[in-house]
Amino acid sequence: xxxxxxxxxxxxxxxxxxxxxxxxxxxxxxxxxxxxxxxxxxxxxxxxxxxxxxxxxxxxxxxxxxxxxxxxxxxxxxxxxxxxxxxxxxxxxxxxxxxxxxxxxxxxxxxxxxxxxxxxxxxxxxxxxxxxxxxxxxxxxxxxxxxxxxxxxxxxxxxxxxxxxxxxxxxxxxxxxxxxxxxxxxxxxxxxxxxxxxxxxxxxxxxxxxxxxxxxxxxxxxxxxxxxxxxxxxxxxxxxxxxxxxxxxxxxxxxxxxxxxxxxxxxxxxxxxxxxxxxxxxxxxxxxxxxxxxxxxxxxxxxxxxxxxxxxxxxxxxxxxxxxxxxxxxxxxxxxxxxxxxxxxxxxxx
Amino acid sequence: xxxxxxxxxxxxxxxxxxxxxxxxxxxxxxxxxxxxxxxxxxxxxxxxxxxxxxxxxxxxxxxxxxxxxxxxxxxxxxxxxxxxxxxxxxxxxxxxxxxxxxxxxxxxxxxxxxxxxxxxxxxxxxxxxxxxxxxxxxxxxxxxxxxxxxxxxxxxxxxxxxxxxxxxxxxxxxxxxxxxxxxxxxxxxxxxxxxxxxxxxxxxxxxxxxxxxxxxxxxxxxxxxxxxxxxxxxxxxxxxxxxxxxxxxxxxxxxxxxxxxxxxxxxxxxxxxxxxxxxxxxxxxxxxxxxxxxxxxxxxxxxxxxxxxxxxxxxxxxxxxxxxxxxxxxxxxxxxxxxxxxxxxxxxxxxxxxxxxxxxxxxxxxxxxxxxxxxxxxxxxxxxxxxxxxxxxxxxxxxxxxxxxxxxxxxxxxxxxxxxxxxxxxxxxxxxxxxxxxxxxxxxxxxxxxxxxxxxxxxxxxxxxxx
Numbered sequence: 001x002x003x004x005x006x007x008x009x010x011x012x013x014x015x016x017x018x019x020x021x022x023x024x025x026x027x028x029x030x031x032x033x034x035x036x037x038x039x040x041x042x043x044x045x046x047x048x049x050x051x052x053x054x055x056x057x058x059x060x061x062x063x064x065x066x067x068x069x070x071x072x073x074x075x076x077x078x079x080x081x082x083x084x085x086x087x088x089x090x091x092x093x094x095x096x097x098x099x100x101x102x103x104x105x106x107x108x109x110x111x112x113x114x115x116x117x118x119x120x121x122x123x124x125x126x127x128x129x130x131x132x133x134x135x136x137x138x139x140x141x142x143x144x145x146x147x148x149x150x151x152x153x154x155x156x157x158x159x160x161x162x163x164x165x166x167x168x169x170x171x172x173x174x175x176x177x178x179x180x181x182x183x184x185x186x187x188x189x190x191x192x193x194x195x196x197x198x199x200x201x202x203x204x205x206x207x208x209x210x211x212x213x214x215x216x217x218x219x220x221x222x223x224x225x226x227x228x229x230x231x232x233x234x235x236x237x238x239x240x241x242x243x244x245x246x247x248x249x250x251x252x253x254x255x256x257x258x259x260x261x262x263x264x265x266x267x268x269x270x271x272x273x274x275x276x277x278x279x280x281x282x283x284x285x286x287x288x289x290x291x292x293x294x295x296x297x298x299x300x301x302x303x304x305x306x307x308x309x310x311x312x313x314x315x316x317x318x319x320x321x322x323x324x325x326x327x328x329x330x331x332x333x334x335x336x337x338x339x340x341x342x343x344x345x346x347x348x349x350x
Numbered sequence: 351x352x353x354x355x356x357x358x359x360x361x362x363x364x365x366x367x368x369x370x371x372x373x374x375x376x377x378x379x380x381x382x383x384x385x386x387x388x389x390x391x392x393x394x395x396x397x398x399x400x401x402x403x404x405x406x407x408x409x410x411x412x413x414x415x416x417x418x419x420x421x422x423x424x425x426x427x428x429x430x431x432x433x434x435x436x437x438x439x440x441x442x443x444x445x446x447x448x449x450x451x452x453x454x455x456x457x458x459x460x461x462x463x464x465x466x467x468x469x470x471x472x473x474x475x476x477x478x479x480x481x482x483x484x485x486x487x488x489x490x491x492x493x494x495x496x497x498x499x500x501x502x503x504x505x506x507x508x509x510x511x512x513x514x515x516x517x518x519x520x521x522x523x524x525x526x527x528x529x530x531x532x533x534x535x536x537x538x539x540x541x542x543x544x545x546x547x548x549x550x551x552x553x554x555x556x557x558x559x560x561x562x563x564x565x566x567x568x569x570x571x572x573x574x575x576x577x578x579x580x581x582x583x584x585x586x587x588x589x590x591x592x593x594x595x596x597x598x599x600x601x602x603x604x605x606x607x608x609x610x611x612x613x614x615x616x617x618x619x620x621x622x623x624x625x626x627x628x629x630x631x632x633x634x635x636x637x638x639x640x641x642x643x644x645x646x647x648x649x650x651x652x653x654x655x656x657x658x659x660x661x662x663x664x665x666x667x668x669x670x671x672x673x674x675x676x677x678x679x680x681x682x683x684x685x686x687x688x689x690x691x692x693x694x695x696x697x698x699x700x701x702x703x704x705x706x707x708x709x710x711x712x713x714x715x716x717x718x719x720x721x722x723x724x725x726x727x728x729x730x731x732x733x734x735x736x737x738x739x740x741x742x743x744x745x746x747x748x749x750x751x752x753x754x755x756x757x758x759x760x761x762x763x764x765x766x767x768x769x770x771x772x773x774x775x776x777x778x779x780x781x782x783x784x785x786x787x788x789x790x791x792x793x794x795x796x797x798x799x800x801x802x803x804x805x806x807x808x809x810x811x812x813x814x815x816x817x
Contacts, residue, residue: 010521035521041487070490073521257422259694289426294708295682302488307429 006092006175007061009033009080011041013303014068014147014172021151024158024176030061033080035073055080064111065093067171071100094171095183110183113174115205120198127197128204130245133343134215136276137169138238139253141222143301145286145326146253150218151176152332157214160340165210167203169218179206181220192240199244217241223252223272242275249281249339253326255301256308257289260323269319279319282335284326285310354402354411357763358386361803363810367405368802371412372690373766375802376405412692416765419756421698421749430707431485431740438482438710439495439527439722440475440511442504444468448531448574451564452603452631454723455499459634461725461776465568469504470714475511477736478712483518492519495527497711497722502534512546525549529599531565532578540585544592554578554598554621556611564603582620597625602672603635604642608649612670628672653677657804661811683767684805698752699759699768705748706733706740720748724773730781731773747781748772754787762791767798 006027008015011034022029033055034041063084065074074081078101084091085103092111098104137153139146147170154176157164168178182202185195207215223238241247250272254260265283272280287305292298305327313331314324322338324331355370358378365383368375378386385401388394405411423430444466450456457464470478479494486492494515496508508528515524528543532552543550554575555561562573585593598621600611615626631637652673659666660681666674703709705720712718713726716736724731733748734740751772752759759765770790777786 035519037483037492037519037522038487040484070521072523076523077520257426261695291423300490302429302434304426304429307432308425 003028005030005058005061006064007031007033007055007058008064008066009055010035010066010069010073011038012066012068012070014170015066016041016303017148017151018172018175020148021155021176024151024154026177027062027175030058031055035077056083059087059089062090062092064175065091065097067094067097067111069097071097074101111171111174112180112183113178114182115179115202115209118202118205120201122194122197124201125197127200127244128207130203130207130215132207132212132214133248134217134245135281136241136247136250137216137218137253138250139219139222139284139286140224140255140258141290141301142220143288144222144253144255144290145284145288145303146170146218147172148286149251149253149284149326149332150178150216152326152329153216153336154178155329156333156336157216162340163210163213165206165212165215167206167215167217169220173218186220192236195240196243199240203245217245217247223275239275242277247276247278249278250276251282251284251324252280253284253286255288255290256285256304257291260285262317265317265321266319269321280321281339282322282324284324287327352414352761354389355414355761355763355765356386356390356411357802358383358390359799359802359806361806361810363807366802366806367411368763369405369410370763370766371414371693372410374687374690375806376410414761415693415695416697416760418696419698419750419752419759420696421702421752422696423704424746424750427704427742427746427749430704431742431745433485433488434707435482435485435710436489436491436708437493437495438478438486438712439497440470440478441497441499441711441713441722442470442475442501442507443499444714445503446499446531447503447533447568448500448565449568449571450531450566452601452635454632458636459632461727463726465499468714470507470712472507472510474712474714474716474736475507476514477716479511479514479518481712481736482710483515490522492522492524493527494525495529497529500531500534501528502530502539505534505539509542512542516546527551529553531574532581533567533574535578535581535585537585537588540589540592544589544595550596551627552578552582552596552598553601555600556606557614557618560606560611560614563605564601579620586620594623597627599627599629601629601631602645602649603631604637604645606645607641608645608652608672612652612672615671626671628675649673657808660808661813680801680804683801684808687805693766697759697765698750699765699770701769701771701774702749702751703771705745705772712736720773730777751775751782751787754782754784755791758788758791764791764794764798767801768794770794 004027007030011032015032019029063081065081074097081091081101081103085108088105088107090107090109091103092109095110098108137146137150147168150166150168150170150173154166166173166178168180171180174180185198190198203215203217219237219241221235221237223235252268252272260283269280288301288303290299291302293300309327310325313328314322314334316322322335324335326332357368359366359368360383365378365380366375367378367386382401385394389402402411444463445468446465454462455465482494492515494511501508512526526546527549529551530553532554553565555565558573558575561575565574566572567574582593600615602608615621652670655664655669656673656677658664659669706718709721710718711720711722717732718734718736718740719726719731720733733745751770770787772782774790775782775786776789777783
């Protein structure tokens with residue numbers, strides 16, 4: 001998808017994040033429709049972005065329903081999407097949303113960017129070894145700000161003209177030119193080992209298509225389990241990816257309210273080195289917090305962006321790893337400058 | 351600062367140590383118990399003793415790492431009050447058509463207002479709703495409660511509020527809640543509330559004799575039981591499905607014939623299929639009875655039956671809902687203790703919710719309070735107004751109430767089980783002082799020790815949570 005105009009319904013947290021990086025978008029943004037109660041939600045106003053309370057998609061716009069849109073809310077107020085569907089306007093949304101909304105047709109497509117031709121060879125089990133550095137973006141849990149970090153990394157690598165293949169953990173990354181992970185891998189169609197083969201073949205396909213100098217890979221879900229519920233997939237993707245390829249370095253996002261004493265970070269370092277055979281290069285302190293819901297064992301993820309910031313945008317630990325405020329581009333740029341220098345000097349394992 | 355924080359306690363069946371560092375307890379021998387008691391009293395040094403070394407090696411009794419007493423939500427307070435207000439209750443009127451003796455607005459409680467004819471105007475209600483919608487952007491649901499006095503005295507205002515909210519909210523789930531004395535329920539009002547998904551709670555203290563002891567009409571002093579039951583029967587005929595969702599709340603007072611009340615709720619053909627809650631009368635109610643012993647005998651007997659049911663000696667069917675609900679937190683505490691969660695450098699005891707965020711109570715005049723249980727007379731509890739917004743420093747003080755006793759809390763064995771919020775602290779001055787809070791600390795000691803004993807005894811008799 002490029003140079004087409006999209007409109008979003010509804011406004012979600014991931015869309016807000018995406019709109020902080022409009023320079024990366026490969027599409028034009030038209031209207032943003034949302035529920036009446038959300039009209040004050042957009043905190044960071046971007047030029048030419050309009051919030052439309054009486055949203056109706058323009059006939060030339062592709063309607064995008066973000067993957068993080070709450071399905072219950074959509075079902076309560078599905079009018080804009082159903083209207084677009086009735087008029088056979090192009091709609092991009094996840095399979096899950098399409099099924100719940102009961103919409104299908106040739107005009108209904110997934111939000112994705114895939115390599116031009118890819119077919120999974122189920123019986124082929126040899127794993128391709130990537131001849132370029134691979135940097136992984138992981139998080140302790142789902143919704144801990146990986147998407148923002150991936151967009152920040154893309155901005156850095158684009159600004160520095162480093163040819164990088166991005167595979168984003170969030171399907172909205174497709175609107176910024178990033179490859180995405182096929183939706184079918186999020187279900188139960190494939191076994192664990194099939195997912196490993198699939199992803200290795202998929203990524204090698206991307207490598208040969210693009211011939212990048214580097215690969216940045218966003219790993220969906222989390223590495224640890226804050227709460228045991230089925231949406232978390234019990235860190236499945238993290239473990240799958242640990243077998244798909246060898247990471248040269250990883251970043252690990254933390255919730256801002258997570259404990260991060262040296263003792264804890266040292267323990268995480270050891271665990272990550274054992275699972276991913278590489279150390280954590282960067283701990284990304286997200287603006288997201290995990291808030292316990294009243295006295296239950298469940299958590300809600302909230303974005304406290306701009307309310308609380310770290311005292312310093314980046315700090316290097318004695319072990320060599322960095323702690324970065326992922327809401328502050330200065331910190332990210334500082335760390336990536338070091339990383340690129342170390343790559344060129346060959347000091348770091350990259 | 352204490353190096354190790356623990357509490358020895360014993361039951362008839364065994365000796366135990368509560369370990370604050372892991373928020374759990376473990377069984378020890380009698381000899382070890384005596385050693386720990388000596389350690390607790392300072393008669394023995396921890397470094398001199400092999401007993402404590404044994405448990406240190408096993409990973410228990412980690413050194414006290416608590417350096418500060420601070421609520422973990424303090425750093426994000428501005429965010430929460432700006433965007434995460436959960437539930438707003440509107441005081442639509444301060445008037446009521448009943449004069450219940452134990453009501454906190456009856457004039458017999460210190461630091462509480464009394465009934466008055468004041469009512470909330472539509473302008474104030476609308477401002478409150480707009481305020482709430484603007485401050486709940488990141489909340490998943492819209493939750494609005496209507497309170498009084500008797501809120502159904504202001505039904506037209508409630509109707510306007512519902513219409514306004516439903517017009518302003520498209521995607522989020524909306525919940526309306528109302529607590530009513532049930533005397534003003536008509537078909538029209540009930541039909542409206544059902545149509546808009548209201549959660550209705552009716553106050554009913556048991557059978558006629560029990561209910562009419564306290565809950566009487568202001569106009570003539572007559573009991574309100576017959577009126578309420580007449581209304582409920584009428585609604586059952588007209589709205590047999592919708593009425594099933596209505597819940598009842600019984601306030602327990604010491605002069606109540608508790609056995610009779612529980613029996614009423616079990617067998618009455620009108621009420622027995624409904625969900626019943628039991629709550630204790632407000633602290634400070636001065637009961638004029640010599641029947642208090644009977645009340646506690648029945649209540650404690652119900653508690654005993656509950657414990658026997660938990661260890662499988664009798665069926666839970668024989669246990670009153672009153673006991674099951676009142677004691678649910680014992681199991682919740684046990685469940686928390688099984689996690690063996692570690693401590694951090696900054697801790698705060700449980701108890702405080704985020705004032706104005708978890709609940710926001712708006713009075714008829716547009717003043718903001720953390721909930722309807724706080725005093726509307728003491729300015730300490732006023733956390734802002736619709737005009738001036740939230741007063742963050744006051745909210746922070748209430749949230750971080752542990753700071754009053756920070757030196758004590760750092761070394762207190764109860765820190766992780768304690769649950770004191772600012773609303774529970776009685777004080778006379780402008781703000782609560784350390785000594786005021788410490789009165790609650792004494793009460794907590796008794797409650798928590800009791801809980802530990804109960805959990806230990808349940809374990810001794812083979813209580814298995816998975817069963």
